[in-house]
Amino acid sequence: MSEAFIRPAAPADAAAIAQVRVDAWRSTYRGMIPDAYLAAMKIEESTALWDKVLTAAPNTTNTFVAEIDGTVVGFASGMMLAEPKHGLDAELTAVYLKDGAQRAGIGRRLVAAVASAQRAHGASGLIVWVIAGNKAARAFYERLAAELLVEQPFTWDGMDLVEAGYGWRDLPALIAGGGAPVALH
Secondary structure, eight states: OOOOEEEEOOGGGHHHHHHHHHHHHHHHSBTTBOHHHHHHOOHHHHHHHHHHHHHSOSOSEEEEEEEETTEEEEEEEEEEEEEEETTEEEEEEEEEEOGGGTTSSHHHHHHHHHHHHHHHTTOSOEEEEEETTOHHHHHHHHHTTOEEEEEEEEEETTEEEEEEEEEESOHHHHHHTTOSOOOOO
């Protein structure tokens, strides 16, 4: 596999991000989320959502994509929180990779890029939420030295689930663990 290039996402990336997200949900959450829900996910709806995110006026949301040979293979997004949660003031809102791009260090680099961008906005800590049954994602965050903060029930689109909240209180260490720095502009 060629080297992944991490860069800030642009509005033209909305469809590629949507495709990665929908494909990742369908492969990752099978057995955790009803098959009918996964099958009903629409690339067009996800593209419209990401277009809004990527064309919004400057704010504290940052999204990065990972490209290999010009093709988006993953993305991550984060934002500052209006109110801190568990003492953390920023959130990693998404990190998804195509199946073939996983376990190559790309996710770690994407998380570090989001952490760096949020630190530039003044963040001192980062929280991420994961469906509690997603053992692979939980192991990924634990390998990045995230601290398990809480497990709690939540409702997503009418589905009762359990989520686990992980956090990082040392953003410089998380950023340093991501490898090569990413230009934020």
